[in-house]
Amino acid sequence: MRTLVTRDEARADLFDYIEVFYNRSRRHSTLGYKSPVQFLQHWITTQHEPKLAA
Numbered sequence: 001m002r003t004l005v006t007r008d009e010a011r012a013d014l015f016d017y018i019e020v021f022y023n024r025s026r027r028h029s030t031l032g033y034k035s036p037v038q039f040l041q042h043w044i045t046t047q048h049e050p051k052l053a054a
Contacts, residue, residue: 004010024036031039 004013027033027035
């Protein structure tokens, strides 16, 4: 843990935690309970799979 000297440092650390770590790792119900990173990885891999004709 580090000591924050100013409020701006505290705000920057909080922003980094929320935007960089938390929002990218938490599961979202609208994404099928996957994290945004998991959802994106799944989407990318399914875009490269061959489409079967119906």
